[in-house]
Amino acid sequence: MNVDMGESMSGLRFGRSVHLTVTLEPGYVIDDANALVDWLIRTGWSVNHDKINGGVMMTIRDAEGVPVARDYWRTAMNRFGLPDSATSEFKKANYEKSGIVGARAQELEKLIGPWPADIPEFTDVLIVTG
DSSP, rough: OEEEEEEOSSSOOOOOEEEEEEOOTTTTEESOOOHHHHHHHHHHOOOOOSSOEEEEEEEEEOOTTBBBBHHHHHHHHHHTTOOOOSSSEEEEEHHHHOOOOOEEHHHHHHHHOSSSSSOOOOTTSEEEEE
16 A cells, blocks of 8 residues: 655645545455545644645545545545535545545544644554455
8 A cells, every 4th residue: 555645735825735645556455444534534634744724635546546436435434524525515626537535624623623633543454455
């Protein structure tokens, strides 16, 4: 598994976001989608280099680089308490091609608490050999 984090600024408005990209190695599968989304969101919200005021974006790709199924995200994000793609608060940038989903900083502050959050521990049950 590879996890890449980056920061970006958007448009004329200063905004700092964190983007986590997970690429599954061949032979690995997601075992607990809800726990993995929880871990990704908390990991992104714990990046403490500069204050995040844009949000946390996430992408999970299979070993061939194809984004995981959209239904996977909808279920996991809703379970975490974030809105699905039908609501304007849910950030989605051409999901079918990019696989990017995310949550705004205001949503994360309500759900997790003030930035930066504690760094979550990665457990062996999130991604397993399949």
